[in-house]
Amino acid sequence: MLTASYFKGLGLGASLIMAIGSQNAHVLKMGLLRQHVGVTVLVCMLCDAVLIATGVAGMGSLIQRSPLLLEAARWGGAAFLFWYGLRAWRAVLADESLQIxxxxxxxxxxxxxxxxxxxxxxxxxxxxxxxxxxxxxxxQEAGDGRLWFALGACTASVLWFAALGYGARLLAPLFARPLSWRVLDGVVGTVMWTLAGALALS
Structure with a gap:
């Protein structure tokens, strides 16, 4: 029973965390640049662990019942993602992006x-x-199943961010070409604006 809860959390956590998003794009870029990879990966892991534990402990149900919190998060997040996307597109067009x-x-x-x-x-x-x-x-898991579910989801986070941050260096030969960095910044900018638009229209 507890093993099933663990793998349920692992599978669901992996399916959510692997989606392309602002956090993953940033971890990939820092990994490619080989700058502060350990700090970046560790922060992502710790934040996920705290948020997952908070949600499983009951905060998830509370937030769902608060339209004000959901609305504030929606517009604040949309504004931030739009700004970050704009910064990525400016990097595509700037001469400095070629030297990265x-x-x-x-x-x-x-x-x-x-x-x-x-x-x-x-x-x-x-x-x-x-x-x-x-x-x-x-x-919804019974008894200790909550803990094992949370551990499974946290495991997915740890494995993913470690692989993304430290595995990015394997792509270094591809990103030795300036065009590859322009494409990456363009993808990041598109993802950010897509997420911002989805939030604003939801």
Missing amino acids: AAGATVMPLKAALLTVLALTLLNPHVYLDTVVLLGSIGG
């Missing part, structure tokens, strides 16, 4: 930390996936 593969400017640790925190905590989809969806489903 050869010798990118190293982002200060504080900036790297604040960026990954913002992309994680200011994105409403993170709360909908972890606190609301995983929390609502995991909260």
Whole structure:
């Protein structure tokens, strides 16, 4: 029974976290640049763990009953994602984006930390996936099943972010070409604006 709860959390957590989004795109980019990968990956893992645990403990059901919280998260997240998408598109058009593969400017640790925190905590989809969806489903597990479900979902997060951040270097030869960075920034910008539009129209 407990094993089933664990693998249920693992499977559902993996299916949600692997979707292309702002957080994953940022982790991939930091991995390609080999800048603050450990900090970036660790923050994503810890935030997911806290949000999943909070949701399974009962917060997911509470948020679902608060239209005000959902509305604030929706518009705040849409604005942030639009801004981040705009920044990505500016990188596509700027001459500096061509130099990123050869010798990118190293982002200060504080900036790297604040960026990954913002992309994680200011994105409403993170709360909908972890606190609301995983929390609502995991909260239905009986007894210790809740804990094992949460552990399974957290395991999926740990495995995914570690693979994405540290596995990105395998793509380094591809991104040695400037055009590849333009394409990546274009994809990131498109994803951000798509998510922002979906939030605004939902």
